[in-house]
Amino acid sequence: MKGFESVIGLEIHAQLLTRSKLFCGCGTGFGAEPNTQVCPVCLGLPGALPVLNRRAVELAVLVGEALHAHTNTSSVFARKNYFYPDLPKNYQISQFDRPLCSGGHLYVSDGGKRRRVRVTRVHLEEDAGKSVHLDDAGGRRTLVDFNRCGVPLIEIVTEPELRSPSEAHALLKALKQILEYTGASSGNMEEGGLRCDVNVSLRRVGERALGSKTEIKNLNSFRNVERALEYEIERQAGLLAGGTAVLNETLMWDAGRDRAVSMRSKEEAHDYRYFPEPDLLRLELKGDWIDDVKSRLPELPEARESRFVESLGLPPYDAAVLCGRRALADYFEEVARLTGEPKSASNWIMTEVLRTAKEGATDEFPVTAANLADLLTLVRSGRISGKMAKDVFARMAGTGETADDAVSRMGLRQVTDVREMRTIVDAVLSENPKSVADYARGKKKLFGFLMGRIMEKTAGQASPTLAESVLRERLEGVREGDANT
């Protein structure tokens, strides 16, 4: 690796969250019985004609705009020809030399450094079916389910300007966030909602020209992308150091064995003979239609994060965690709005809520925003202490009760009445005459001991500030008015 630098480009496919497929009305639901969401169009039956889904175009443009790309008012669909059993037409309808969106960029933060990475293009295409390869008593065979065939995808291609596996990881993370914020895609890699192919080559430090590259496919997690790149960079460096040329080829990542295996010679596999799709016309978009889609862009993760820091006063770390998912940021903003206290809302969400929320849940929170806001309001009004609130929260998370209901079911209330507190303190003092006498002789440390007795007697329900001021009043004869806080 010494003396070389890696040059990495990504090709990302994301399934768009439409209800129907890209060119036909078949449903797109995940997990349906095999071959129950298929029709003559997506099965490639003779005579069937594709009709483009408006929503898919909108979502693709939304992502393009979020990536600061230019939406082309005229783009063209093309046939990409190849034979594989999961592609019944023997061509995929994609876009080639006139994509929907061109140029763009996003920001990638890796190791404390923030860098702008250019996006080459964003285009629309259809997904292929899913094949299962079997080799058992039934023989060697491939079984195909076409439910996924024709589901809309966007392909996002970056310029080859990423410099390390961890930067590639960071880019995917940032992109996934944008996809989730725009509502265009789930960005879920494990379920196949987001897939990534990588291109990687090495060149001598200081050299401008790119070396021969390899492409690695079948990367189905952020971790695998990083591992595959590390593996491949190491492998190419070994070849180059030994004076052997790197072959321009396509590799398949085998996560089980942690290595990349050659798939096919690139020369033949990449002879796709693209030509304009004759079953569709040019896609022409009017400027005001594009502006309308653009106006529906939500506040994006980066902007939201800096607003949380600058306007709401959150620490940058908290803002980054809260903005990690749109649903979480929305939840926080709702609690902050209802309580008027962004900092305590953030503290609670960063600790209790995230700890209790099930790992991986995307939009479910253990306690609704409104109920959490009520709980925080009870704490602020002094009705319950911050310590009690944690127990109340745990109960609310389990039962779904409102804060008020949980507090009364648990028999909790904070003693905030001065006269009631005096009765309690007097009782504690008369039960501990020796401590009172020692305190009077100067053992001031006993103040804490007596506070503890008060808390014990009230089962933690005494307002600490009130208990303290009443105890001082009784021991020192100091009266602090009738402050009941």
Add this chain to the structure above:
Amino acid sequence: MSVTRSDVEHAARLCRLEFSPDELETLRGELGRILEYVEKLRELDVTEVEPTLYGLAGSTPLREDVPGEDTLAREDALAGAPDEENGHFKVPGVL
């Protein structure tokens, strides 16, 4: 512009087509004549002309994102399959 026999074989392989040696030779000649014609067309300066991609003008029609009624029952979808197993299309192993 001449077309070699291996050009024709390559194109045939990409299209999954099989030809006899005689057919290959015939195609070589025919494809060569088509390319010669294209060479002739290239004499024209068309740098300022938008390529004609379609015979029709206008934008491709769009449909609303509503699941439709054309989805087939599974047995109908599989009716044309070469073979089936477990609700899947079954084909010779490709891996």
